[in-house]
Amino acid sequence: MTAVRVLIVDDHDGFRAAATALLTTPTFEVVGSVADGESVVAAVHSLAPDVVLVDVQLPGIDGVEVAEILHRLPHAPAVILISSRDDAADDERIRQAPVLGFVAKRDLDVSALEVLLP
Secondary structure, X not given: OOOEEEXXXXXXXXXXXXXXXXHOOOOEEEEEEEOOHHHHHHHHXXXXXXXXXXXXXXXXXXXXXXXXXHHOOOOOOEEEEEEOOHHHHHOHHHHHOOOOEEEEHHHOOHHHHHHHOO
C-alpha cells in the first residue's frame, strides 16, 4: 500500500513540526510544509501531495481561499481544513468550501484523517 502524501499549511512552525511528527507513519508521508497560502500552489506543483492539510486562519490568503484555489487546479489534491478553534466547523464558509472535511487541531491524528479520506 502506498502512503498518502500530505502537505501541511500552517503559519506556526511548532504546529507544522508536531503535525509532521504525528503523521509520519506507514499510512501517511509528509512531503512538505509551507507557512502561508501564497506558497501553496507552487508547493503542490513541486511536491504532488494527495492531501493538503490547511489551517483556516492563515495570514494573507486564508484556508478557505486556499481550498478554492486548489480545487480549480487540474489534478487537484484533496483538502482538509484544520483550526485551533473547535467552533470553526460551524462557519458557513467552511461548510461550503470544496474540502473533504474539518479537523480541530487538538483532534488531529492518523485516524481523524483516515475517516475523511475516500
